[in-house]
Amino acid sequence: xADYVALLKDQGEAVEDEEPKVKRRSSRIASxxxxxxxxxxxxxxxxxxxxxxxxxxxSPWNGLHLADxxxxxxxxxxxxxxxxxxxxxxxxxxxxxxxxxxxxKLFFLGIFLQGGYLHGTASLTxxxxxxxxxxxxxxxxxxxxxxxxALCEIWFPCKIQREGRLFKGSYLHWCLAFALLTIYTGLLxxxxxxxxxxxxxxxxxxxxxxxxxxxxxxxxxxxxGDLGPACNSAGVIDRYVLGVDHLYRNPVYRKLKExxxxxxxxxxxxxxxxxxxxxxxxxxxxSLTAAVACIIGLHYGHVLVQLEDHRSRLLHWISLSIFLLxxxxxxxxxxxxxxxxxxxxxxxxxxxxxxxxxxxxxYLLSWRLTFSLKQLKGRGRLLSCQLEQSKLCYRRCxxxxxxxxxxxxxxxxxxxxxx
Numbered sequence: 001x002a003d004y005v006a007l008l009k010d011q012g013e014a015v016e017d018e019e020p021k022v023k024r025r026s027s028r029i030a031s032x033x034x035x036x037x038x039x040x041x042x043x044x045x046x047x048x049x050x051x052x053x054x055x056x057x058x059s060p061w062n063g064l065h066l067a068d069x070x071x072x073x074x075x076x077x078x079x080x081x082x083x084x085x086x087x088x089x090x091x092x093x094x095x096x097x098x099x100x101x102x103x104x105k106l107f108f109l110g111i112f113l114q115g116g117y118l119h120g121t122a123s124l125t126x127x128x129x130x131x132x133x134x135x136x137x138x139x140x141x142x143x144x145x146x147x148x149x150a151l152c153e154i155w156f157p158c159k160i161q162r163e164g165r166l167f168k169g170s171y172l173h174w175c176l177a178f179a180l181l182t183i184y185t186g187l188l189x190x191x192x193x194x195x196x197x198x199x200x201x202x203x204x205x206x207x208x209x210x211x212x213x214x215x216x217x218x219x220x221x222x223x224x225g226d227l228g229p230a231c232n233s234a235g236v237i238d239r240y241v242l243g244v245d246h247l248y249r250n251p252v253y254r255k256l257k258e259x260x261x262x263x264x265x266x267x268x269x270x271x272x273x274x275x276x277x278x279x280x281x282x283x284x285x286x287s288l289t290a291a292v293a294c295i296i297g298l299h300y301g302h303v304l305v306q307l308e309d310h311r312s313r314l315l316h317w318i319s320l321s322i323f324l325l326x327x328x329x330x331x332x333x334x335x336x337x338x339x340x341x342x343x344x345x346x347x348x349x350x351x352x353x354x355x356x357x358x359x360x361x362x363y364l365l366s367w368r369l370t371f372s373l374k375q376l377k378g379r380g381r382l383l384s385c386q387l388e389q390s391k392l393c394y395r396r397c398x399x400x401x402x403x404x405x406x407x408x409x410x411x412x413x414x415x416x417x418x419x
Contacts, residue, residue: 029304031363032080038358039073046070060255061229062337064350071138071340072293072351073358078142079149079294080359083301086153095154103147110139132245134280136238141282145294152176152295158302166302166316173299177292181345184288188342189225191233196221198244200276217273227337227344229253230274234285234342247278252341279341286343296324296352300359310367317360325353 046067050057058067089095114137158170167174197218221231229235229251238247253259259275282290300317307313328349332338336346 031366043070058252061253064338068340075293076297076355079297080301087305099150103143106143110137136282144287145291148291149294149298177295180288192224193221193231193236219274238283247280249278251279281341289343289348321353321356324349
């Protein structure tokens with residue numbers, strides 16, 4: 001009988017232990033959800049208002065506009081969420097399989113949406129030319145950043161022995177980020193870019209000869225370390241690996257003054273030959289620094305998981321954000337421009353710091369709002385007593401008003417009958 005009672009006791013403790021786990025799983029980070037919604041709102045704002053207001057749309061090349069913050073915000077959020085999703089990994093192989101499968105699905109979804117299969121809302125046709133399909137895009141970049149950060153978190157989890165040593169607990173993540181930035185910098189400034197050419201189809205080709213309507217443009221480069229739109233290393237890597245026909249055909253640098261483009265995007269002659277060339281702002285080389293943006297967001301998520309005090313979290317986030325922002329502006333002053341199509345290191349640091357500061361503001365507002373609600377709840381007993389007294393007085397007043405009114409009506413009716 002004692003064993004039976006002990007068994008029931010253990011079962012009761014197990015049930016009690018499972019209840020908070022269920023609540024913990026169902027709870028969400030309100031500030032992260034608000035940040036995600038804010039990013040979606042910014043994405044819609046720049047898509048619709050960007051063509052009208054140039055300061056909202058993407059910067060043509062160097063510079064930073066409002067639309068240039070959207071992609072880094074999503075990468076930051078993705079890395080932050082991965083720290084919450086993989087904080088307790090029991091089976092690394094299974095978690096890796098799920099992470100790779102999720103990234104592959106997201107990658108192919110991006111190909112379906114941005115690869116040219118859909119011809120826009122104004123067209124009733126669909127289908128894609130496999131010779132001109134676009135392999136890389138926005139969702140593809142997010143999938144690459146997510147899989148890199150997910151594998152870091154699964155196989156090299158952040159473990160700290162003492163509070164405040166988060167960088168030491170996740171030093172392998174930062175080593176990988178430094179390695180990616182080193183490879184990126186070496187290729188961006190060290191890769192030789194030769195002269196190149198591309199074929200542009202100006203009109204619909206005829207049935208007899210399809211080459212009559214094509215014109216060949218030649219771009220002279222023969223340089224190394226150029227960060228312009230014509231002769232950068234990111235473009236030559238994409239042209240050799242992906243193919244020039246599989247790149248984005250409406251690059252944002254066509255809005256530069258050198259290209260003499262109209263508001264509709266048409267380029268007028270005479271313009272440099274590179275103005276007509278395709279260029280993918282979500283290419284292979286820039287995906288390296290985009291993956292680092294996810295790793296930075298992953299570290300911000302580690303702070304939320306490892307630290308329990310709100311002030312300690314905010315202090316760590318704000319300190320890191322100020323450091324990244326200062327370092328980014330320092331690199332800009334030293335000659336590394338803020339460039340979204342190339343996803344330069346200065347652009348990475350400034351936008352990641354901006355994402356961190358934005359999240360800190362949202363987290364602070366959420367924390368203060370929750371604290372205010374708890375204060376109201378703590379004072380709620382006195383307030384509830386006062387409300388109950390008010391309700392009781394209100395009910396009595398209504399009851400007596402009803403009695404008085406009804407009695408006056410009865411008396412008045414009886415007096416008429418007497419008359």
